[in-house]
Amino acid sequence: MTRTMKGIAFAIAEAIDQEMAERPDIVVLGEDVTYWGAVFGFTLGLYQKYGRDRVIDTPITEQTFFGMAAGAASVGMHPVVSLMFVDFLGAGFDQMYNHIAKNHYMSGGQFAMPVTILTAIGGGYGDAAQHSQVLYGLFAHVPGFKVVVPATAYDAKGLTISALRDSNPVVIFGHKLLTGLPFLPFEGQEEEVPEERYTIEFGEAAVRREGSDLTMIAAGLMVHRCLRAAEELARDGISAEVIDLRTLVPLDSETLVTSARKTGRVLIVDEDYQSYGMTGEIAFRVQAGALDALKAPIRRLAVPDVPIPFSEPLESAVIPSVERIVNEAKTLLAAGARA
Amino acid sequence: MWKPEPSLADLRYTVEKAGLSPETLLAAYRQMCLIRSFEETIADRYYIGKTPQFNMAAGPIRGEMHLAVGQEAVAVGVGMHLREPDAVVSTHRPHHHVLAKGVPADKLAAEIFGKVTGLCRGKGGHMHLFDAEHRFSCSGIVGASFPQAAGAAFAFRHRGEPHVAVAFAGEGAANHGTLAETLNAAVLWRLPLVIVIEDNMYADSTPKWQALAQPHQFQRALGFNVPSYLVDGMDLIDVWRVAKDAIERARAGYGPSLIEAVCYRYRGHFEGDGEEYRTREEVERWRQLDPIPRLAEWLKRLGWADDTTLERLRREAEEEVARAVAFAEQSPLPDPQEALVGVFR
Numbered sequence: 257m258t259r260t261m262k263g264i265a266f267a268i269a270e271a272i273d274q275e276m277a278e279r280p281d282i283v284v285l286g287e288d289v290t291y292w293g294a295v296f297g298f299t300l301g302l303y304q305k306y307g308r309d310r311v312i313d314t315p316i317t318e319q320t321f322f323g324m325a326a327g328a329a330s331v332g333m334h335p336v337v338s339l340m341f342v343d344f345l346g347a348g349f350d351q352m353y354n355h356i357a358k359n360h361y362m363s364g365g366q367f368a369m370p371v372t373i374l375t376a377i378g379g380g381y382g383d384a385a386q387h388s389q390v391l392y393g394l395f396a397h398v399p400g401f402k403v404v405v406p407a408t409a410y411d412a413k414g415l416t417i418s419a420l421r422d423s424n425p426v427v428i429f430g431h432k433l434l435t436g437l438p439f440l441p442f443e444g445q446e447e448e449v450p451e452e453r454y455t456i457e458f459g460e461a462a463v464r465r466e467g468s469d470l471t472m473i474a475a476g477l478m479v480h481r482c483l484r485a486a487e488e489l490a491r492d493g494i495s496a497e498v499i500d501l502r503t504l505v506p507l508d509s510e511t512l513v514t515s516a517r518k519t520g521r522v523l524i525v526d527e528d529y530q531s532y533g534m535t536g537e538i539a540f541r542v543q544a545g546a547l548d549a550l551k552a553p554i555r556r557l558a559v560p561d562v563p564i565p566f567s568e569p570l571e572s573a574v575i576p577s578v579e580r581i582v583n584e585a586k587t588l589l590a591a592g593a594r595a
Numbered sequence: 596m597w598k599p600e601p602s603l604a605d606l607r608y609t610v611e612k613a614g615l616s617p618e619t620l621l622a623a624y625r626q627m628c629l630i631r632s633f634e635e636t637i638a639d640r641y642y643i644g645k646t647p648q649f650n651m652a653a654g655p656i657r658g659e660m661h662l663a664v665g666q667e668a669v670a671v672g673v674g675m676h677l678r679e680p681d682a683v684v685s686t687h688r689p690h691h692h693v694l695a696k697g698v699p700a701d702k703l704a705a706e707i708f709g710k711v712t713g714l715c716r717g718k719g720g721h722m723h724l725f726d727a728e729h730r731f732s733c734s735g736i737v738g739a740s741f742p743q744a745a746g747a748a749f750a751f752r753h754r755g756e757p758h759v760a761v762a763f764a765g766e767g768a769a770n771h772g773t774l775a776e777t778l779n780a781a782v783l784w785r786l787p788l789v790i791v792i793e794d795n796m797y798a799d800s801t802p803k804w805q806a807l808a809q810p811h812q813f814q815r816a817l818g819f820n821v822p823s824y825l826v827d828g829m830d831l832i833d834v835w836r837v838a839k840d841a842i843e844r845a846r847a848g849y850g851p852s853l854i855e856a857v858c859y860r861y862r863g864h865f866e867g868d869g870e871e872y873r874t875r876e877e878v879e880r881w882r883q884l885d886p887i888p889r890l891a892e893w894l895k896r897l898g899w900a901d902d903t904t905l906e907r908l909r910r911e912a913e914e915e916v917a918r919a920v921a922f923a924e925q926s927p928l929p930d931p932q933e934a935l936v937g938v939f940r
């Protein structure tokens with residue numbers, strides 16, 4: 257049975273609910289996870305069903321509730337922890353990157369760290385420099401985290417169930433403009449989502465649109481902007497392929513290289529900061545497998561290396577828009593037509 | 596902690612009130628001797644290849660080395676009340692805690708030597724010791740132990756298990772926000788958690804009087820409604836009797852406690868420490884409070900042991916350490932390829 261669902265928030269909450277119903281090891285921890293569903297909806301409805309024994313509002317103490325997650329995981333629990341805005345990682349990152357991400361390795365494989373972290377990312381609604389970042393590149397850089405960035409409700413549910421069945425730390429980055437919540441703009445699409453449980457394998461990128469002139473690679477919200485850009489490009493007779501990474505760690509290099517070899521031109525679009533981030537890593541992997549097939553240097557569009565500014569024209573100037581994606585794609589197509 | 600030497604009547608009263616038997620006190624003595632001998636043997640091996648030029652990367656034991664000589668009574672006085680499924684989260688100075696939790700000395704030594712037979716197959720090292728079987732873990736990050744022990748305590752309470760979690764930390768770590776945060780959460784959720792602050796007077800090189808606006812952790816904890824105790828960390832009996840109450844209370848479901856144990860480390864913060872921050876006289880003064888001869892003296896006065904018995908226990912402990920270190924020295928190093936596996940399960 258399927259039904260129409262708007263946005264990733266309800267899909268994530270449903271996935272947690274369905275796993276919690278059968279799994280006593282799962283508990284939900286974080287700020288505002290009861291009444292407000294972790295603010296961005298990822299835990300909506302769980303408190304009403306499971307009560308405060310299993311859905312626990314914590315004091316505003318990120319390092320402590322992430323440390324508690326590490327300790328609880330070390331004795332067999334599977335904590336689901338909300339990091340409300342990813343921007344708050346600084347308040348608890350030590351427990352995440354030095355402990356949750358490393359204890360399995362450091363212990364010689366003795367201590368599993370099955371911790372699922374839920375966090376909201378992204379700007380585009382005027383929340384400025386400390387509430388609009390993406391930052392998945394920081395997590396992807398540190399060994400030990402699986403990095404999941406769902407772009408659709410279908411993926412959000414299946415990837416979340418996979419995360420809850422994984423004995424490793426998994427961070428799910430849900431874009432605020434894809435949540436489907438009434439108080440935020442929505443840039444996703446309503447879609448059919450099965451009621452029953454299903455999983456989506458990590459490390460399998462999805463080709464969202466097939467094309468032959470160039471490949472656009474993105475994650476999260478930027479997948480939708482690339483798809484809109486591809487529609488505009490199609491009106492000019494340009495055929496763009498759009499790939500949704502779905503997970504940054506593990507990364508499906510094969511699908512990226514295959515597409516790059518097919519189209520010969522690659523544009524990477526990212527809402528994270530540009531330097532030392534996802535775009536550079538993807539570019540490296542693509543060239544390593546497809547250099548001889550590339551017809552032009554790889555291009556990228558990301559947040560230039562500035563914080564996210566507040567005022568609307570300033571914010572729009574730094575977060576990649578459909579219009580700027582189209583322009584980048586056209587620049588790429590005009591570039592050095594090597595035979 | 597300076598205090599009048601107890602009279603024989605005082606001693607008899609204290610051990611009877613605490614419920615301490617001769618067997619328990621002799622076992623404590625042996626365990627403290629084991630830790631002392633272990634630390635001194637590690638120190639001895641650590642300097643191989645590091646003299647005359649001190650180079651942390653040279654010799655059979657690489658990296659920093661933080662030893663707990665002088666702090667044995669705290670670990671043993673707490674550890675004797677713990678069972679295998681109880682959890683302990685320790686610090687960058689963990690050897691006395693790990694031995695007091697009952698983790699085998701040979702696998703501990705092998706880890707310190709970076710051998711594949713070590714607790715973590717050589718991937719952890721002396722500051723990152725883990726033993727799942729004994730639910731022991733530690734962290735080289737100061738202040739990290741409090742919430743992790745609280746998390747284990749949370750799991751025990753959530754599942755209705757009668758286990759306890761202990762967080763060890765120094766008085767320097769007690770300045771970290773995690774202590775206040777954890778005390779708050781532990782009371783709210785009535786966690787079976789015992790926090791043990793080993794106040795050895797110095798956070799690395801910084802004396803506590805330069806770093807603590809409130810010199811007593813028990814007073815900080817009382818502010819969170821956590822039952823809190825100040826004990827003489829150089830007095831095994833004092834630590835043992837208070838830890839017994841705190842751990843029994845946690846096990847019975849009544850919530851967290853904090854124990855502030857005033858103690859002293861006879862060696863530097865790390866091996867190679869120039870100790871510019873304290874005088875030789877100060878160290879010598881604290882030597883007079885050495886918890887091991889002190890307990891030996893009390894055992895003799897109580898008539899519970901004579902020199903022969905004490906000597907035998909000490910020798911047994913030393914032999915166990917010698918076997919553990921020999922095991923470590925003779926064990927193979929890990930295959931370099933193993934570095935690339937084990938990030939994920």
